[in-house]
Amino acid sequence: MKEWISESISKPWRKYKAKLASILHPLVHIGSALPLLIGLWDFWQRNLGADPIKEITHRTGKTAITLLILTLAVTPLRQVLKWSQINKLRRPLGLWSAFYAGVHFAIYVALDFGFMWKALLDNSLTNWFILLGFTAGLILLVLSITSLTFFLRKLGKKWKKLHRLVYLVGILVAIHFILAVKPGVLLPWPYAAIMGILLAFRLPPIQAWVKKTF
Amino acid sequence: MSKDPAGKITPEATYLDRKQFLKALGVAGVSAAVLAACQNKPFIPGDELQPEGTTAGDVPGAGAKTDELGDPLTSYESVTNYNNFYEFTTDKEGVAKLAKDFQTSPWEVKIGGLVENPGTYSLAEIRDRYPTEERIYRLRCVEAWSMVIPWQGFPLAALLDDVKPTSEAKYVRFESIYDPKALPGQKNIFYPWPYIEGLRLDEAYNDLTLLATGLYGKDLLPQNGAPIRLVVPWKYGFKSIKSIVKIDLVEEMPVSLWMESGPNEYGFYANVNPNVDHPRWSQATERRIGEFSRRPTLMFNGYEEEVSYLYEGMDLRVNF
Numbered sequence: 001m002k003e004w005i006s007e008s009i010s011k012p013w014r015k016y017k018a019k020l021a022s023i024l025h026p027l028v029h030i031g032s033a034l035p036l037l038i039g040l041w042d043f044w045q046r047n048l049g050a051d052p053i054k055e056i057t058h059r060t061g062k063t064a065i066t067l068l069i070l071t072l073a074v075t076p077l078r079q080v081l082k083w084s085q086i087n088k089l090r091r092p093l094g095l096w097s098a099f100y101a102g103v104h105f106a107i108y109v110a111l112d113f114g115f116m117w118k119a120l121l122d123n124s125l126t127n128w129f130i131l132l133g134f135t136a137g138l139i140l141l142v143l144s145i146t147s148l149t150f151f152l153r154k155l156g157k158k159w160k161k162l163h164r165l166v167y168l169v170g171i172l173v174a175i176h177f178i179l180a181v182k183p184g185v186l187l188p189w190p191y192a193a194i195m196g197i198l199l200a201f202r203l204p205p206i207q208a209w210v211k212k213t214f
Numbered sequence: 215m216s217k218d219p220a221g222k223i224t225p226e227a228t229y230l231d232r233k234q235f236l237k238a239l240g241v242a243g244v245s246a247a248v249l250a251a252c253q254n255k256p257f258i259p260g261d262e263l264q265p266e267g268t269t270a271g272d273v274p275g276a277g278a279k280t281d282e283l284g285d286p287l288t289s290y291e292s293v294t295n296y297n298n299f300y301e302f303t304t305d306k307e308g309v310a311k312l313a314k315d316f317q318t319s320p321w322e323v324k325i326g327g328l329v330e331n332p333g334t335y336s337l338a339e340i341r342d343r344y345p346t347e348e349r350i351y352r353l354r355c356v357e358a359w360s361m362v363i364p365w366q367g368f369p370l371a372a373l374l375d376d377v378k379p380t381s382e383a384k385y386v387r388f389e390s391i392y393d394p395k396a397l398p399g400q401k402n403i404f405y406p407w408p409y410i411e412g413l414r415l416d417e418a419y420n421d422l423t424l425l426a427t428g429l430y431g432k433d434l435l436p437q438n439g440a441p442i443r444l445v446v447p448w449k450y451g452f453k454s455i456k457s458i459v460k461i462d463l464v465e466e467m468p469v470s471l472w473m474e475s476g477p478n479e480y481g482f483y484a485n486v487n488p489n490v491d492h493p494r495w496s497q498a499t500e501r502r503i504g505e506f507s508r509r510p511t512l513m514f515n516g517y518e519e520e521v522s523y524l525y526e527g528m529d530l531r532v533n534f
Contacts, residue, residue: 050296050306051296051359053501054359054501111506112501112508113499113508114506114507114508116499116507119499119508126496127494127495127496129494129495182304182479183479184304186304
């Protein structure tokens with residue numbers, strides 16, 4: 001089976017995977033910018049519904065978690081498809097995810113609560129899901145800053161360890177999403193399930209199997 | 215839209231002053247009618263702001279563009295397109311489309327349980343028997359958004375007077391329609407359909423408690439709970455059960471769909487209370503649909519004078 005698969009796809013695949021990765025690179029930026037542009041257009045057209053602040057909060061949150069999922073999908077794809085060139089998509093995807101997380105946070109503080117600090121603290125400190133989201137956002141900020149090549153060189157081996165925190169971010173945002181909706185609302189579960197699969201992929205036994213098989 | 219959201223925040227003190235100021239205005243303007251309301255006549259929101267010269271006999275609140283606190287009505291567009299009606303979908307802005315072809319005629323409401331006069335009534339019979347009046351109420355969702363809606367309805371008390379609860383009756387239990395073919399959200403197996411809600415008998419008899427058949431002067435649209443729904447303005451919106459097919463007088467406290475789905479999050483009383491937070495979010499503030507900044511949430515959604523007697527001596531943190 002394995003031989004058959006590799007026989008039938010490996011030839012053209014070997015030829016085109018470098019090219020495909022270089023096509024995907026600009027597409028990552030275009031695709032990641034689209035939700036922002038659509039959001040601004042809908043704002044301009046007054047097309048954000050009855051509660052626009054809620055709408056843009058949800059949109060930016062969903063975009064951030066989607067891009068985080070894509071970021072975490074890069075390594076499994078690289079390993080399974082032996083596609084080393086795809087690795088260069090990881091940083092832009094991660095940075096775009098952090099960007100939307102930042103906008104999501106800014107909307108919450110500046111628009112949703114309009115800098116009403118007392119109400120904001122009251123709502124944030126008593127609520128697990130806000131605290132989880134905030135923690136995830138802080139980690140993403142640190143990871144974004146240290147994603148600069150300067151820090152990659154400076155931190156050396158520590159960089160890899162530090163950036164494994166993205167797994168923790170994945171867990172935190174999945175719980176953040178689940179706790180933000182009412183019981184029985186199923187919207188977060190597909191996101192959480194995919195996140196769970198991608199994180200499970202990192203577990204040592206699965207990694208051992210992957211390295212042996214692919 | 216303000217560039218300075220912080221500048222739009224109204225401090226709570228200002229709010230209360232404004233409320234008192236408007237009340238004073240109302241008293242000066244309507245005099246006798248409101249004085250009567252302060253004594254024994256049930257309070258009807260909306261009538262305080264009637265222009266001078268109207269009489270107590272006018273339909274209360276008819277033509278008023280604000281609630282009794284001076285806040286404007288939420289647009290018809292928002293009221294009919296932003297709906298929590300999980301029988302259709304959990305997406306608030308998807309309900310109107312899915313509910314478009316929902317058949318609300320013919321419709322019957324079965325009234326029974328611990329009553330002397332049980333019966334099944336068609337909606338036409340109910341409409342004939344109980345003339346509606348306009349009531350402008352605030353609706354505060356447990357999700358911390360709110361609206362001001364002009365309902366057409368009649369007090370539930372009028373219907374209760376006719377069916378005559380027996381002395382054993384302690385609660386009213388309401389049931390929504392169950393028809394997964396017409397209401398696709400009922401295929402969601404995570405909820406114990408049909409939708410059930412309940413009121414204590416004295417809550418049900420309170421004059422604010424309304425059975426509504428219309429809003430904005432028109433018949434209810436399916437997304438708003440057509441053809442007949444409950445409106446209990448001092449409680450979170452989910453208590454105001456939609457598309458009612460059954461009303462029973464019972465002895466035991468009914469278990470609502472939300473109590474069963476999230477017992478630590480949704481209690482029987484579900485009174486709007488800025489001091490008792492939902493386990494996962496604060497209830498201290500809310501956003502009025504159509505407004506930019508949040509505003510403080512009022513105790514009992516601003517109906518404290520009318521309903522606080524119902525809960526004297528009760529710990530509202532325990533009875534959330």
